Amino acid sequence: MPNPVAAEPATPPATEGVPSPRRRRRRALAPYLFSAPAMLLYLLFTVIPIGYALVTSFFAQRRVGGGPLGTRSTVFVWFDNYAGVLDDPRLIGGLGRLALYGIIAVPFTLGLALLFALLLDTPGVKLRRFGRTAIFLPYAVPGVVAALMWGFMYLAGTSPFSHVTRSLGWGDIPFLEPGGIYPSLANISIWGGTGFNMLIIYTALRGIPPQLIEAARLDGAGEVQIALRIKVPMVGPALILTSIFGLLGALQLYGEPLMLKPLTNTISTTWAPLMAIYQDAFVLDNLHDAAAASIVLAVGTALVSTAVLATVRIAMKRRLR
Structure with missing residues (x-):
């Protein structure tokens, strides 16, 4: 009998393993x-409100018709609201106070965060x-609760710090007076924000190759030299990120002075730019000026952040050269 010819294995079709068009x-x-879902929420609560504020900022309420029979109507005023906002002494004064606050809060927050991360x-x-948990824990406390807690520790009648100074014959500490209001507000921000920034920097430190640090130790470098010459330069991006966060937080200051306002006469209803915007929008019912001020503050914040980021990048490039 003839030997049967072995059947060749069937060649799989060319389309096997290729996903269908569907x-x-x-x-x-x-x-x-x-x-x-995230894009929908972003559209509803970010894009649409910004667009509404931008459109509203170009209109104003004007009286149409003279005499007591005149009525108020919404009219298009071009950039008149923006000119009024830029000439508003409340905004200029508020930005000056924010600058003094930021000079204290931002460097101390980042400095302590970097120090704790290195330690x-x-x-x-x-x-x-x-x-790590103890340093990060204050960040979990809501800002309003933190401001109220520190506010009662600032009041002369309930402050444990002023109690100690009175016992020593030094009198009360002027936490809520004009000379002490800026450090007092900055202290709340430093206490609450140091842990979050520390965690970002610490995570960046853990990403440094251990071989690099071990080589530096073999060369005789101490821990301080390793921290200053290796760790700090290599966590530059994390420092830039935390700097931007700190700057944005300073420009958006609102909750802390609002909570401390009932405890002192030093803080007015327009002490910070956002407080003035709130007054215009919800107390004076002047939504158009409030919208213009919000746009000006948002654009100014973006420009300052961009300028800081560009400056840091240029400095790092020059250092690498």
Whole structure:
């Protein structure tokens, strides 16, 4: 009998393993479907309000018709609201107060965050997990609660610090007086923001290759030299990020002075730009000027942040050269 010829294995079709057009469409649409809820919320609570504020800022309420029978009507005024905002002494004074506040709050917050991150990254540190949690914990306290808590510790009648100074015959500490209001407000921000910035910098420190640090130790470098010459330069992007966060937080100051306002006469209803915007919008019912001031503050914040970021990048490029 003739030997049977072995059957060759069937060649798989060329389309096997290739997803169908329907499956390819599903894969292409999946990222958009997953991100749709976030994009919808962003559209509803960010894009649309910004657009509404921008449109509102070009209108104003004007009296149409003379005499007691005149009525108020909304008219298009071009850039008159912006000219009024830029000439408003409340905004100029508020920006000056924000500058003084930021000079204290931002450097101290970033400096303490960097110091704590370097200490926690030092070999042999005990209770590292407890230290991270203890430093980060104030960030979990809501800003309003933190401001009220510190406000009662600032009041002369309830302040434990003033109680100690009175016992020593030094009198009360002027936390809420004109000379002490800026450090008092900055202290609330420093207390609440140091832990968050520390965590960002500490995470960047943990990403430094350990071989690089070990090589520096073999060359005889101490921990201080390693921190200043290796760790700090290599966490430059994290420092830039935290600097931008600190700057944005300073320009958006609102909750802390609002909570301390009932406790002192030093803080007025227009002490910060956002407080003045709130007064115009919800107390004086002047939404058009408030919208213009909001746009001016937002554009100014973006410009300042961009300028700081560009300056830091130029400085880092020159240093690398």
